[in-house]
Structures are given as C-alpha cells and as structure tokens.
Amino acid sequence: MITHDGKMDDSTKKTLLSQLKALDNVKDGDASGHPPRLVQEHLQHHETMPGEIATLSHASGGSLKPQNSSTQLTEAVLEAARSTTMSPDQKAQAVYRHSLDLFSGLFETPTAEFIKNSKKAVGGVVDMILEDDDTAINLLKVTSHDFYTYTHSVNVGVLSVCLAKQLFKGKSSHNLREFGAGAFLHDLGKVKVDPAILNKPGRLDEWEMKRMRIHPYQSYRILMDTSQLSEECAIIAMQHHEREDGTGYPLRLKGREIHEYGKIGCIADVYDALTAKRSYKEGMPPFKALQIMKEEMIHHFEKEIFQNFVLLFSR
C-alpha cells in the first residue's frame, strides 16, 4: 500500500509492476479478453516496457515547443501578477490558455526535460491561485470542458489547488506547490494508454479496463523515472481514483487509508469528468454535476471535503 508519506511498500510495488508486465505481455487473438489487433499494434509502436520510461523521456529533446510553452506560461503568470491594467478575468484567461498549450505539448512529447519544465511553470500558476483570490475564482470560471486529457489535467490542477487552498487556509504544513504540480500531472500515465481505449465511446472490455486502471501507477512511474516525484506528487498520482467506500483503483483503499490529497484529487477528477464533453455525450452543467455527486456518488467522497468543494462554486 502507499503510505501517508507517499512511499509505496515493496510488495505493493511488486504487485503493480507484475500487473503492468502482464498487461504488456498479453498476446493477440486468444479467447481470454486479450487486446484486439489494432490495440496490440499500437502498443508495439508506442508503449515502452516497465523500466524504459527514462529512455523515452530523453528521446526527443530536439523539439522547441516544450521549452517555449513552459517559458510562455511562466511569462504569462509573471505578466498577470505585475499587471495593473488586466482584469482578473483577463489574467485567468491568459494563464489558462498558456496552461492548455503547455499540457497539450506535454502529452504529445512527455520528455524528462519537458516534465521538469512543466512542473516548474505550474508552480507559478499554483502561487498565483494561492495569492490572488480574484484570479483564482476566475480561473474556475474560464475552464473549458472539451474531452482532451490535457484540458482535464489543467482543470483538475486548478480545481485541486483551489480546494486545497480552501481546506488548508493558514496551515503552513502543506507544500501546495508540490501538491499542485502533482494535481496538474496526475494523469500523465495516460500517455501509456492507447488512445483507442482512452477515447472509446462505449463500455471498455475487461482487458481495456485493466489497462485503463493501471494509469495512476503509470503516472507514478513516469514521475519517479524522471526524478520529479515528491511525496505530494506520489500520493495524488496514485490515489486520485481511490474512493472513500473502497470501490476505487488501483489499490481499493478506503476511508482513512486514503490521504486527504488523494481525496481532493478524486473529487476534482470526478467533477471534471462529469462536466467534460465527450464525443458521445454533452458535458453536464456545473450545478447538475454537483447535484449528481451529492445524490448518487457521495459515498465515494469524504463528506467534509466535498462540502468545501461545493463552496468553491458559491462565490
């Protein structure tokens, strides 16, 4: 199990790693729920075996986009912080737009250098949310709801930091910069999941589901292999799909076994999934999403944290 200080014990690591290897090693074409040919072919071209993430991470350092988009985000944050003429809405729009640019590039080219630069640039956004209440509120309002993983990542990052700010006001014992970086990068492991599974409109079969459900561990591994894994990042990457009642994944933790950072990530993640458009569904309006979460999913969340989340939308 992953402990409250973000460390994973050896037997949990072993179990998750063997699940990952089993998924990578399945052969095409037999009758036991193994992957369809197209998925298998995709994996052969795009997946690395466990342990090779660091190699992948340094592979395409020639791209200019990574450097540009992280620098541009940092500059947008600085400009917003210094500006006396921009409204909070304009500041939020500029920072959100540059965050989307950064993350769309990051999901295309998740190199070690790019992950490092992104984490640094996101630190500026976190500081802005913590220090500038008006821009933070506007950031919540400008979030778009398309179906891209990079939009989801930015939204979950913004929502998680706003919720953490509300919950931990005045408590200095939290490193919210690291927590925020973890929240923005929580789904990085999805770069290891075949887009055909990620974007599948219908129900996932058993093998696809297993593949999907290993992504928190994949996020954890990428952050670890690129030396960007802090305690806070480890917790939020590994626990954002755990549920209060023990029905989540990958470790089926419940109640007090889940760190409060994991519980925050879970609420932000579910809310954004409900409000996001998909190719097969419209996104729910925020009020409707909150209502469904309260009436049909409340046992997935810690009540007090959820109540604080609702308060974010009352301003």
Ligand SMILES: [Fe+2]
């Ligand atoms: Fe996720």
Ligand SMILES: [Fe+2]
């Ligand atoms: Fe997510």
